[in-house]
Amino acid sequence: MSVTLKKHVPIGIMLILTIVLMVEYFFVVPDSYIVVTNEAKSFTVVIAAFAMALGAFNILQMHGKKVVEKKSGWKYSAWIITVMVIFIVVGLVGGSKSYWFVWLWECLLRQPDATSYSLIGFVAIYSIYMAFRIDSREILYFTCIWVISFAANAPIGPLVFPWLPGVQGWLKMVPNSAATRGFYIATALSAIVIGIRTLIGRTRAGME
Amino acid sequence: MSLSDKLLNIQEKYIYIVLAVLLIFPLLKPLGLPITIEDITYTYYEGIEALPSDTLILAPHDASTGTEMEIGLSSHIVIKHLFRKGFDIVFCTICASGPPIFFETLKAEGLYEQFMDDYGTKYVYLDFIAGEEAGAASIAASIRVATGGKDYFGNDLDSLPLMQGVDSGGDFDVVVATDEHSLLSVMWMNQVAIPYDIPIYCNPLAAVGSTFWPYIDAGQMTAMLIGAKGAAGYEILMNDPGPAAANMDAQTFVHVYLLILVLGANVLLGIKKYGGVE
Numbered sequence: 149m150s151v152t153l154k155k156h157v158p159i160g161i162m163l164i165l166t167i168v169l170m171v172e173y174f175f176v177v178p179d180s181y182i183v184v185t186n187e188a189k190s191f192t193v194v195i196a197a198f199a200m201a202l203g204a205f206n207i208l209q210m211h212g213k214k215v216v217e218k219k220s221g222w223k224y225s226a227w228i229i230t231v232m233v234i235f236i237v238v239g240l241v242g243g244s245k246s247y248w249f250v251w252l253w254e255c256l257l258r259q260p261d262a263t264s265y266s267l268i269g270f271v272a273i274y275s276i277y278m279a280f281r282i283d284s285r286e287i288l289y290f291t292c293i294w295v296i297s298f299a300a301n302a303p304i305g306p307l308v309f310p311w312l313p314g315v316q317g318w319l320k321m322v323p324n325s326a327a328t329r330g331f332y333i334a335t336a337l338s339a340i341v342i343g344i345r346t347l348i349g350r351t352r353a354g355m356e
Numbered sequence: 357m358s359l360s361d362k363l364l365n366i367q368e369k370y371i372y373i374v375l376a377v378l379l380i381f382p383l384l385k386p387l388g389l390p391i392t393i394e395d396i397t398y399t400y401y402e403g404i405e406a407l408p409s410d411t412l413i414l415a416p417h418d419a420s421t422g423t424e425m426e427i428g429l430s431s432h433i434v435i436k437h438l439f440r441k442g443f444d445i446v447f448c449t450i451c452a453s454g455p456p457i458f459f460e461t462l463k464a465e466g467l468y469e470q471f472m473d474d475y476g477t478k479y480v481y482l483d484f485i486a487g488e489e490a491g492a493a494s495i496a497a498s499i500r501v502a503t504g505g506k507d508y509f510g511n512d513l514d515s516l517p518l519m520q521g522v523d524s525g526g527d528f529d530v531v532v533a534t535d536e537h538s539l540l541s542v543m544w545m546n547q548v549a550i551p552y553d554i555p556i557y558c559n560p561l562a563a564v565g566s567t568f569w570p571y572i573d574a575g576q577m578t579a580m581l582i583g584a585k586g587a588a589g590y591e592i593l594m595n596d597p598g599p600a601a602a603n604m605d606a607q608t609f610v611h612v613y614l615l616i617l618v619l620g621a622n623v624l625l626g627i628k629k630y631g632g633v634e
Contacts, residue, residue, distance in 0.1 A: 173551070182497070189494040190501040196487030200452075244455070253456060258421040265422035273375060273610070274368045277617045281364075281625055291622070295615065301562070302611030303585060303604040306392040313394070325570045332570065 155349065163347050207232060231256060293319060360624045371617070378613050382605035391604045393589035396572070400557055400579035400586075401593045404434075407530060409442045414528040414548065416492070418449050418540040419457035423561055429600040430559040430587035431534035432461055437594060438532065439467050444518055446499075446528070448482035450491040450540060455484055455508065475509075476516040483508035489543040496525035496547045524552075531556040539564070545577055559586070 165188055171177060172185040211225035219225075235256075238249050280291045299305040300316035345351040415438065417431065438445055447458060458481070462468040471479050482503050485491035494502035500523055505513050513519045521527065525548040533541035533556060541558035549556035555578040560568050562583025571577035581590055584607060587600035 186494075186498045186501045189490065189497050192490035193485055193487045193494050193502055196490060200486065250456060253453075258424075258453075261421040262425050266425055270372050270375060273614055273617075274371050276614060277371060277621060280618045280622070282622050283625075291618070295619070298611060299615060301585065302608055302615075303391045303588065304389050304608045305611070307390050313392075317395075320566060320569045321573055324566050325573050328567050329570045 159347065159349050166343070166347060204232060204236070360628050364621055364624055375610065375613065378609040379606045382609055383602070386602055387605050389605050389608050391585075391588050391592060391601065393592060394582070394586065396579055397581060397586050397589035397593070400581050401437075401590055403555070403557065403579050404437055404441065404532070407441065407443065411443050411529045412522065412527065413438060413443050413445045414495075414525070414531045414544075415445050415447045416449060416531070416533045416535065416540070416544050417447055417454055417458045417461070418451035418533070418535045419454045419461070420451055421453050421457070424457060426584050427535065427559050427561055427587075428457075428461070429584050429598075429603070430581040430590065432465055433587055433590045433594065433596070433598065433600065434532060434534050434557075434559065434581065435461060436465050436467065436596070437590075439465075439470060440594075442478070444478050446480045446482065446518070446522065448495060449484050450486075450488050450495075450543070452484055452486075455481075476511070477518055480513075480516055480518050481508040488540065489547065492540075492543045492547040496551065499523050525554070526552040528552075528554060530554060533558045535559050542568075542571075545571065550576055557581075562586075 169185055169188060172182065177185075208229060211228050214225040215222045215229065235249075235252060238246070238252060242248055276294075280287065280294065282288045282291055296312065296315055297319060299309065300312040306313045342351060415435075417435075419428070419431070449455065449458065459468065462471050482495070482499065483506075485495055485502050487494065491502065499519075500513055503513065507513060507516065528548070531544055531549050531554060533544045535541040535544075535558060541556070541560065545556050545558070548554065556576075557578055558568065558580045560580055560582060562585065565580065565582035565586075568577060568580055568582075572580065581587060584600050584603055588604045591598050591601045
């Protein structure tokens, strides 16, 4: 594939769409312009839907190879492919509102997912117990703040120690907000820099 | 190995067994321990309560199977409140698991019949829109373009009385993101609430609630219900104690248990280090 098709065309499309959408976000534009941007946004929804199909294909390709070559853990890969195929077939035949699709979703996805998520709570508690051993000044600060926040979050905490919500409120609104804002601003600036680098062809991470 | 060493290196299975007992016992035999209601929960409840009944609400219900156990509690009680107040509501989701969980929520709260009876006049469900933030941006720009002009049931949106003259984010009075996926509500804030300057109410996981405070502080987010505790407070404010309030005994037990574990371990460490005790 030529460099023009592989590099310049995608960058050109991205550049045009980025400018068009940014102008609409930051300026008052005529209705005819909004019609164009709305169409561009609807393309995103369509592309995202296609990305799901692409994801399914990737799973098939990656795990299929593992199964064929009988690599370590190939049985799990076979199970993933089996479940995916069952879901796709049942969904295509009966539709996503059919009894069998809902049953599959409920029994094969929802309950195990909820269970695995809930188990994180158990692991988190043991991890906190092991991690919060005060052997440095940093861990001392961290543990003190954790104890205050955790005790204030306990439903009964503020009734036992009425001063807790005040301290926790200050922690949330002052140091926490300041640090979180810093994090958000740094992330946003990084995203802008990556966006500009991608648009001028200096980074190809998002296009490979 | 000394006793303090044994306690400090206790096998995780014993921690889990005690934890399981502390979780199960209050669920089987509720003690009715008192619950405190956070100020932000009052703000949320009073904000919704103060809205006039003809308010048009955009309610993204971005339900996820993993986090449903926690945030599902708040989305259930909030949806119940919205129905009780008789608002006009357009539901939608940018989360693939949203539709089945949404209808289960309605059935669990006994609202499904009301939803179907008044469908099209007071309630509409737009279905899942792919693309996460791009999907939210698409709905904010034009619902008809984003959905292809059809709702979840395949009805033409133009045939539904509620959708007459409603197409973009600016046509709504309020966004109530009855979200079970935490970060998705930030996307609704970015794409609908801030550009169209309308209030937004969110339900984050307790674990990420702290990251939402800057938005509250800046006025970009109106209020939030944080985790199961927020839901429990909301149930009490609605005079409708339910599963969230019932879970608070277990939550209190586990919080106290973990505090005892951490503080106890550090006291033992301190004794070992400074007291010379083996």
